[in-house]
Amino acid sequence: MHWDIAKLLELGVDEKFLQESNITPDQARDLVKGLLYLKERFDKDKE
Numbered sequence: 001m002h003w004d005i006a007k008l009l010e011l012g013v014d015e016k017f018l019q020e021s022n023i024t025p026d027q028a029r030d031l032v033k034g035l036l037y038l039k040e041r042f043d044k045d046k047e
Contacts, residue, residue, distance in 0.1 A: 004028035011035050 002025055009015060011032070023031070 002028060002030050007032050008035070011039070 004025060005023075005028055008018060008028060008031060013031070013035075018028075021043060
């Protein structure tokens, strides 16, 4: 399993969605980047 896919699962992305979408490693990496950006941004807003 690619690190990016494992990270997406850790971030709460549904495993079924990942299987059905046939996401490429590049797309997974971009999705991880986007989710981490949003997570960081909204964590800062809570402060």
